[in-house]
Every structure is written in structure tokens, then in C-alpha cells.
Amino acid sequence: MNRLKQLKPNDILSSTAVKSVISLLIALLIGGVILGVSGYNPLSCYGAIVKGSLLSPSALINTLVQMTPLMFTGLAFAFSSKSGLINLGMEGQMFLGGLAAAVVGGLDLGLPMIIHLPLTILSGMLAGGLYGLLAGLLKAKFGASEFIVTLMLNYVATFLCSYLANGPLREEGSLMAQTKTVLPSAQLPELVGGKNLTIALILGILLCVGIHLFLNKMALGYEIRAVGRNQIASETAGININKVTLTTMFVSGAVAGLAGVSMSLSGNNRFVDGATAGYGFNGVAIASLASHNPLAVILSSFVFGALRTGSLALSMTQRIQPEFADMIQALVILFVAMPALLTGLKIRKRRAK
Amino acid sequence: MKKLNWRRLVALLTAVVLAVSLAACGGGDGGTSDSGSGTGDNDLKIAVVFSSSGLGDKNMNDMTYEAMLQAEEELGISFDYTVPPTDNDIEMAARMYVEDGSYDCIFFIAAATGEACKNLAAEFPDQKMMWLDGDVDLPNVCSISTFWPEQTFLCGVIAGLGTLSDMEKANDDNVVGCILAQEQPFLVSGTIGFEAGARYVNPDVEVLHATIGSFTDPTTGKEIAVSMYEKGADFIQHIAGGSGLGVFNAAVEMDRYAFGVGSNQNDIEPDYIVATSLKDVKTIVYNQVKALLDGTWEPGLMTIGMKNGGTGYTTEGSNVKIPDEIIEAVEEIKQKVIDGELVLPSTREELEEFLANNKYEK
Numbered sequence: 030m031n032r033l034k035q036l037k038p039n040d041i042l043s044s045t046a047v048k049s050v051i052s053l054l055i056a057l058l059i060g061g062v063i064l065g066v067s068g069y070n071p072l073s074c075y076g077a078i079v080k081g082s083l084l085s086p087s088a089l090i091n092t093l094v095q096m097t098p099l100m101f102t103g104l105a106f107a108f109s110s111k112s113g114l115i116n117l118g119m120e121g122q123m124f125l126g127g128l129a130a131a132v133v134g135g136l137d138l139g140l141p142m143i144i145h146l147p148l149t150i151l152s153g154m155l156a157g158g159l160y161g162l163l164a165g166l167l168k169a170k171f172g173a174s175e176f177i178v179t180l181m182l183n184y185v186a187t188f189l190c191s192y193l194a195n196g197p198l199r200e201e202g203s204l205m206a207q208t209k210t211v212l213p214s215a216q217l218p219e220l221v222g223g224k225n226l227t228i229a230l231i232l233g234i235l236l237c238v239g240i241h242l243f244l245n246k247m248a249l250g251y252e253i254r255a256v257g258r259n260q261i262a263s264e265t266a267g268i269n270i271n272k273v274t275l276t277t278m279f280v281s282g283a284v285a286g287l288a289g290v291s292m293s294l295s296g297n298n299r300f301v302d303g304a305t306a307g308y309g310f311n312g313v314a315i316a317s318l319a320s321h322n323p324l325a326v327i328l329s330s331f332v333f334g335a336l337r338t339g340s341l342a343l344s345m346t347q348r349i350q351p352e353f354a355d356m357i358q359a360l361v362i363l364f365v366a367m368p369a370l371l372t373g374l375k376i377r378k379r380r381a382k
Numbered sequence: 383m384k385k386l387n388w389r390r391l392v393a394l395l396t397a398v399v400l401a402v403s404l405a406a407c408g409g410g411d412g413g414t415s416d417s418g419s420g421t422g423d424n425d426l427k428i429a430v431v432f433s434s435s436g437l438g439d440k441n442m443n444d445m446t447y448e449a450m451l452q453a454e455e456e457l458g459i460s461f462d463y464t465v466p467p468t469d470n471d472i473e474m475a476a477r478m479y480v481e482d483g484s485y486d487c488i489f490f491i492a493a494a495t496g497e498a499c500k501n502l503a504a505e506f507p508d509q510k511m512m513w514l515d516g517d518v519d520l521p522n523v524c525s526i527s528t529f530w531p532e533q534t535f536l537c538g539v540i541a542g543l544g545t546l547s548d549m550e551k552a553n554d555d556n557v558v559g560c561i562l563a564q565e566q567p568f569l570v571s572g573t574i575g576f577e578a579g580a581r582y583v584n585p586d587v588e589v590l591h592a593t594i595g596s597f598t599d600p601t602t603g604k605e606i607a608v609s610m611y612e613k614g615a616d617f618i619q620h621i622a623g624g625s626g627l628g629v630f631n632a633a634v635e636m637d638r639y640a641f642g643v644g645s646n647q648n649d650i651e652p653d654y655i656v657a658t659s660l661k662d663v664k665t666i667v668y669n670q671v672k673a674l675l676d677g678t679w680e681p682g683l684m685t686i687g688m689k690n691g692g693t694g695y696t697t698e699g700s701n702v703k704i705p706d707e708i709i710e711a712v713e714e715i716k717q718k719v720i721d722g723e724l725v726l727p728s729t730r731e732e733l734e735e736f737l738a739n740n741k742y743e744k
Contacts, residue, residue, distance in 0.1 A: 081478075087481060091474055094474065095471075188595075191595050192595075195564070195593075199565075202567070204493045204566050204567060204568070205497070205564075206564055206565065206566075225474075292470060296470070296473065297473075297501075301469060301470070302564075303469065303596070304469035305468060305470045306468055307468055308468070337471075338474075341464065341466065341475055341478070342478055344464045345429070345475065345478050345479060346462050348462075352467065
């Protein structure tokens, strides 16, 4: 209680957690205004979103299902941001990870699950990781902007996957451009039967914690953060910038690849061309809301998972399209990316002094 | 002073909250039908699950939506629909409807929704379902597929005769084209139908084929169409949903002809679209609703073709003048298909066989 009293309003405002929450609230408020102007009752809409995403066991499960890939892509973006790199290639890394997992998972090697499943997961991570590494290499060797390179590589990856799913890897006689289903020995075990909720959720939470510890407790993690804070000072201090760049991009890509893996090895247990489009880019919003904190990614992916599920549920009975969730996401990014809005309040306060 | 600023912030937020509530009240009147459902005169309630391509495709999805609106108005049923943000969410969305338990029938629209339909139909055998443009044999599913060659054949005939004719935008090259969204077997058979039509009446014509890879990418659709026109094609049939709108843009830019597909698309570019390979999804869906209402609805496999009037061609709404002798020839050939004199091919092997066995005589 004493500590709380000592906290000055300015401290509270500058706390990143509060900043995120305020951004989310403002985004929700504006979303509500837009709903209201469009002739809907915002309160009943938000009520339907909460009900459809949290208030029943199956709603909650749907939220957790949605949250799983979002957590991976959010973590991937948050991680790369720690070293000052912007990995916008999560979409492509996710596609490649998903396709690689579907291919390796579909190989009938007679392996038991305890070997086949990890092998499949690793192949997806490797595919995403190597693709991230490609952008890292271009950055380290030629100084190419990873921002542009990763963004453009998304097209290469998604079109490549589309070609493979339409062509050589296509399931025979299928109506859709999709691979054949992976073997049972490579399918992620379900936490709840028949609901697509798999152990990937737990894996993701552990990974968030793991990356948090790695960044804060290990030397390489420290180096990554140091480079993110001040590259020139870090270089002077003897940190190998290229090593940090390559490591960051590889790990970030591998984590984004896991998003694809989690979707290819659950549900229909296959890679379907284009079916997961958008989850990669959503990672940016997740990470922004989490202020690039790996632990907070768990919470923020839950929020966005609930928003996605809730808006889908909302669209089922009210003629509001699920793009509403995208709009809220965009607003959140807008406000999180507008620190000036909150610092502005601070400056005025100082002047008032 | 500090406190004052806090108050200001709180006041600001309160103001926004009030504004929202006001907006809520304002919206209240318009929002009496807020629930979107339950407005009907009878108890029939239907849920429609689209694929992520969504509304605005000027095609199957839009036609389904129109049919549902018409049924809502004329038959007094109520319906809800959803467009999942990605195809990965289709099953979750459909499951929400099924688990809700209040829907008499769930309509699945487009091939991408098929897997969800199959899974849920097996899991919930008491829930009636309808899948449009697919074939699945389950006791609670009415699965409607199109015999695509009969949809595109007649426009193929127009193209085959048109490219030789002195129509205004036709060139000297004996080349026509067909652009596909994705290599789905049904759609591929549509390209075969088009080629069959063109080569049946014009054995030497070269039919170009290309695939866009997406139903929602008009930009790529346009690029492909432009390159086809540059290769000498003067008529292009698209089977590409929303991507097909790009083909029409290309037709305008290159001053050539195109064919619509699905619902009558002629009025999109009436000076360039010669005709549409029609599929009357609207009537099909409407009749499904009606059958549910009358209690005559039955699960099973249904095929739409020329014989039951589900497919055909239309020039209505187009300003392009097709020579009378071409229209006469098309009508004659159409009758032959309906009479069963011509059995259309749906694969490449069948196509060659069809062309070898059926010679067109003027």
C-alpha cells in the first residue's frame, strides 16, 4: 500500500503494462463508437464477444485454439525486436514451417511417435528458422534491410508453398490444394478430444518462459538485448553484431515456423494452401500489445485469441463480419505505436509543475 | 495540479464512455433487429458458412446470399451467416452453429468448406447440412455438385466460332483462352468443357490455359489475361471467382472479349463481356430453403447441369453484338446436349475421344 502511494502518476503512465492496457481500452472504445455509428449496440456486441470467447467451456477452448499460433508469431516478433531487428517475415516462415511439418509428418518411416513427432516439429522449426536466417545473412553480409527483405520473402514463401501444395505435394484426387494428412504418429496430442486444442499451447507457454529466461539470464541473451539498446556501444564493447543478427533471425524464424507446425499437426492434420494466411502478420499486433515482453506475449495472445473467437461468434448471429477483430487489432497497433499520446500527457504535467 | 490532470484523463475517458453509450442508444432503434435472426414468420432457421473468400465475389457466395435474403423476405425464414477470417477457421465457425443447436440446416458454400462439412456431419448425424459444389455421401448431407463442362461448353462454342468471325474485337489469330482460379477437379473439368466447345466447332483453334492460384487475386488474374491476349487470344473464359474481375479489366485494357462465369456478369463490362457461363446458384439455394420449409428436403447427391436448367449461357445485359448465325449454332448445339446426343467430356482423355467421335457440321 505504501509503495502504491509512492508511485507517481507519471510513473504509472510510463509503465509499459499500463500503456498497453490503456491502448487496448482506447481501441475497444473507438471500436465501440464505430459499432454504435454503424447502428449496432456496442455493449451487446462486446457482451456477445465475451460470451462467445470466454463464458463457456467450448468458447474458452476455441479461444485457446486461436491463441496458440498467435502466441508463436507474437513471440517471434517480440524476440527479433529485442535485438532491434524487425522480422516481418513471420507469415512466410509460418507457411514454410507448416508445410515442412506436413511433409515430414506424412513420411511413413515406421517411427514411433516419441521420435516422429519431435522430428516433425523440428523440421518445421528448421524450415522457418533457415528462412529467417536467409534474411539475417543478407543483413549481416550486405547490410540489406531485414525489414524489406523479410517482408518481400513472404511472397516467395507463400507462393512456393502454394505451388507445392497445388503441384508435387498435392493429395491425389483432392478438391483442395492440400497435402495428405500426417500420420497419427506425428499428430500433436490433443488436450481436449475433438476440439483441435493440442499440447502446442503448453509448448508455446513454455517457450515464452524459456525465451524470457534466455534473454535475461544468459550471456547471448544479454548480448541480444544490448545490441537492441545500442548497437554501436555493443560493438565497441566487443559484441559480435553479426552473430547476434544471425542468431536472432534464426530463432525468430524457427518460432514463427512453430505457428505453422501447430496448425499443420492439429485439426485436419495437413497443410492447406492459404488456410492460415494472416496469423503471421497478427504477430506484430500481439508483440506490440505485449511491449515485446515474451511473458506478456502469453497474455496478449490470449486477448487477441479471445477477440478473434469472440468476433467470429459475434458474426454468427449479428451481421457484423469477423473483420471487426482485425479493425480492433489495427487500432491497438495504432495506439501502442503512438507513445506520444501518453508521453504528451506527461509533458503537459511537467509544465503544470 | 497533478490531481487535476488525473481528473482530466478520467473526464476524457468518461466522455468517451458516454459517447459510446449515446451511440448505443442511437443505434438502438435501427438495431431492433439487432439479433439479425428471429425476425422470420416461421421457425425455420438456417446458418450459412462461407469460405474466407466471402461476399463480394459477384459469384457463388453473392448468389447464395441473395437467395437467402430473398427467402427471408418471401418465405419468412430467418438465417445467420458468417465469413471466417481464414479457411483455417471454417470448422470452428461451423461447429459454433452446430453446437448452438437452433439451426435446422447448415449451408456450406464452396469447396473449401467441404472438409468441415464432412467432419461435422459425421460427428453430428442429426444435424441437416447442405454442401454446395462438392460431393459427399453422408446420410444427413445434401451435396450439390455442378457438371462443370455443361456450364462452360456453350461459351466455348461462342469463342470457337467468334474467333473466326468478323466480330469487332476479334483478331486474325485462331486462339482463345481459359483462366482458372485453382486446380480443383470440378473447375478443371470446366476448362475442359470450354476447350471442348471451342474445338468442337473450330478444330484448329488453340486454347490457352492458365491458373491464378487464388479466388481473390484480381491483380494476378489481370496480368495473366493480358499476357494471353498478347499471345493472340481474343476471347477468354474465366473460372476464377473474384480473381476473374481482373480478367475483365484486362479485356477492357486490351480491347478484347471475355466471358463471365456463375451469376450473370455481363453488366460488369457490357461492351467487353460477350456472355456468361451461367450457373443458377440463386435458384438452387432458394429451392433448398423451400424444400426445407415444405418438408421435402432430402439428403443425397445432386448434380446441376444443362438438362435441369441449372447451367447454360446468357447474353442478357451485354452490348456485344454476336452474329445471328453463331447464336443459331449455339442454340442448336445446346439442344443436342439436352437431348443427350452430345455427352460432354470432363477429363483431357475424354476430350480427345469426344472430339474424335463428334464432328460438327454447319
